[in-house]
Amino acid sequence: MASKSDETVSYIKNEEFTAAKNKVVGVIREKSGIGTLGEKTVHAILKNMYEPDDNYQEVAIEGYVADICNNDGIIEIQTANFNKLRQKLAVFLNLYPVTVVYPIPYTKWLSWIDPQTGETGKRRKAPKKWNAYYAFYELYKIKDFLKNPNLKLRIVLMDIEEYRLLNGWNETRKRGSTRYDRIPLGIREETVIEQPEDYLQFVPYELDSLEGGFDSAAFAKAAHIDVKTARQVLNILYYVGAVRRTGKKRQFVYL
Template sequence: MPDKRAFETAKRKIIGVDRQRFGIGTLSEKTVHAILKNYYEPDEDRHEIPIQNYVADIYAEGEIIEIQTRQFDKMRGKLGAFLPLYPVTIVYPIPHEKWIIWIDEESGTLSKRRKSPLKGNPYVIFPELYKIKMFLKDPNLRFRLVFLDMEEYKLLNGWSKDRKKGASRYDRIPTELVREMEITCPQDFLQFVPLELKGTFTSRDFAKAAHISLPLAQTTLNILYHMETVDRVGKKGHLYLYETKEG
């Protein structure tokens, strides 16, 4: 269970009770990263610890925690250095419910916040897992998916007439810690197989059951097959047939 009181403490520490006093995006690191780092380790003496020519976000009691919001491929060097020595947990934040706020760079005014119709789901981590596929079976590697309600601030600097398409994300401000999911061993990947998938199924069946796109379902199944969660047992047309592996 997430410790919501500790999360509120970390949030206040980074952005204050009234974040407008500090301004958005004025910190040296983005707000989601900074809050989660303080949530998982309030003692700043354990932050930014040099290990094997790299810097760990958190090192405490013989374990490393890395907060990574995207671009897992940039962690390959770190993982190659850290994993032979210590257990490593990668914390991956996922927007649960998100409100968009637009910033006009010229006037500095903020739009009213608008709720995004998109809701975060755990499968969004799989394209990132694919980038570090070579490390996934290492027994020292773990993952924690953190679902956060958040406000996302975007600059009105896009190429479309309303300046929204292609616009830059400025910062994300977490408002609430909703839940956490953990992957601590290969068996934990089984939680990503929808329960209604009995017998054999294709990536198209998986996409429908998981309510995700076909390309995302195919990437997910690539990793689940690699982790021996599912077997490939044939083909149906040009699609592989899968079934959940026994045991």
């Protein structure tokens, strides 16, 4: 179901991603259509990309189950709801290095499924573009753990095909609809955070030239994000020590 725009995109981790996708989806299942796929396809593919050996997947540790536990430590694939990670992190970080992998759409194509007929309509490209800054909404939920030296983060930007059921409550049946599945097409970018200094990559360099510091509005403009997201980002950057306050109200500067 690839389009010309898909074929011209340069993806990273192509071999590892393709092998994981083939393992999870399978040639037969792909031919059978979207209805045979599981509810958490993105999660399954990333789990098999970061650790192809099933022996190191779904490992029981201190009453919890880690997605991956191998010689590098624990890897947790978290597609949303970072609140659910808090109890695991409180235990895992005392035992092993932990890497949290968070996939975010870079570009998303939407396809609508009629639940009555099973027919899938022509897919359309969503107008919104995502970037790594949108991870901070979830990172705020595990803020207390972000300075732990055992915690590492990987923000994975992916092209994704999303299938939704036409079962919403408005006349188009799209508002309030159910997400059926998401199928990753390839990885565009991977942002790695292994130490507090790595958060500096989120501070646009042009802000350093602003006399007297910068506020959330200036940050939002430089980062090409909305002000609400900029406030969340600055909250975390200040907490981990990537920026400091100037003494003026809501003004920040580089360390």
